[in-house]
Amino acid sequence: MSDMIDLLSKRRSVSPVALTGPGPSAQELKTLLTLAARVPDHGKLAPFRFIVFEGAAREKASGIIVEAFKAKTPQAPAEVIEAERMRFLRAPLIIAVVSCAAAHPKIPEWEQILTSGAVCMNLLIGAQAMGYAGSWLTNWLSYDRTVLTAFGVKPDEKIAGFVHLGRANAVPEDRVRPDLGTIVTHFS
Ligand SMILES: Cc1cc2nc3c(=O)[nH]c(=O)nc-3n(C[C@H](O)[C@H](O)[C@H](O)COP(=O)(O)O)c2cc1C
Numbered sequence: 001m002s003d004m005i006d007l008l009s010k011r012r013s014v015s016p017v018a019l020t021g022p023g024p025s026a027q028e029l030k031t032l033l034t035l036a037a038r039v040p041d042h043g044k045l046a047p048f049r050f051i052v053f054e055g056a057a058r059e060k061a062s063g064i065i066v067e068a069f070k071a072k073t074p075q076a077p078a079e080v081i082e083a084e085r086m087r088f089l090r091a092p093l094i095i096a097v098v099s100c101a102a103a104h105p106k107i108p109e110w111e112q113i114l115t116s117g118a119v120c121m122n123l124l125i126g127a128q129a130m131g132y133a134g135s136w137l138t139n140w141l142s143y144d145r146t147v148l149t150a151f152g153v154k155p156d157e158k159i160a161g162f163v164h165l166g167r168a169n170a171v172p173e174d175r176v177r178p179d180l181g182t183i184v185t186h187f188s
Contacts, residue, residue: 007129012172014133016090019166023054023092028130032165033095035126039118043104047112048119048160051096051151053088061088064150065141072144087141091134091164095123098153099160116160123163133168136161 024032033050041047053061062085069076069084076084088094097120101112120136127134141147142159153159 007125011125011128012133012174013124013135014168014170014172015135016087016137016164016166018168018170018172019091019133019135019164020169021092021166023166024127024130024132029054029093032123032126032130036095036097036119036123039115039122041115042111043107045104045107045112045115047099047101048116049098049100051098051153053094053096054092058088058094061094061151062086064147068141068144068146068150071146087139091166093165095163095165096151096153097123097160097163099158100156101158102156113158113160120161120163123165127163127165131167132165134163134165136163138162 023029029052033052036050037046037048065087066081066085070081073080097116099113099116101109101116103109104112124134124136138159138161142162145155148157148159149155
């Protein structure tokens with residue numbers, strides 16, 4: 001079995017709670033983003049961009065998340081607020097994949113959105129190939145305009161995912177995978 005088949009057959013998400021540092025170096029990050037951006041893209045529109053959260057900037061992001069959470073959930077207990085505070089402080093690196101999909105005379109917006117999903121998947125696979133692990137998450141903050149504006153996401157952009165990356169300190173058990181018998185038909 002080739003290394004690539006082996007990697008894909010074992011690929012699993014690792015939750016941020018099981019991620020630790022050190023994260024990718026500046027050079028590894030550049031490589032990773034270059035790999036992630038290498039996706040099929042109808043019309044070559046590059047309908048996506050990245051926002052990188054690492055180091056102390058995660059503390060600033062964490063403050064934004066907590067303030068937005070408290071504003072919309074004033075009764076939240078302290079432990080829930082603490083979980084929100086930790087949301088961007090666990091993995092050493094979080095990469096927001098921003099979809100810039102928009103109406104276009106030739107390229108359906110749906111296809112542009114699919115491209116940003118492919119970017120997220122490339123990030124996960126590329127990171128795993130480099131010895132890292134991670135998770136593709138959205139959570140409530142992907143849909144909260146206060147948070148998005150503070151992160152620099154424009155009103156007509158959407159979050160395809162926050163990809164949390166680091167070193168896995170625990171390898172998760174595999175989960176049940178779709179039964180091919182129920183999802184595959186052969187046209188005849
Ligand atoms: C677009 C998208 C958003 C997701 N958002 C979340 C999320 O907010 N919270 C969560 O627990 N899992 C979320 N997931 C699921 C995890 O990324 C992942 O699918 C799951 O942990 C198991 O993945 P695996 O098959 O790679 O191990 C999301 C998945 C996708 C594709």
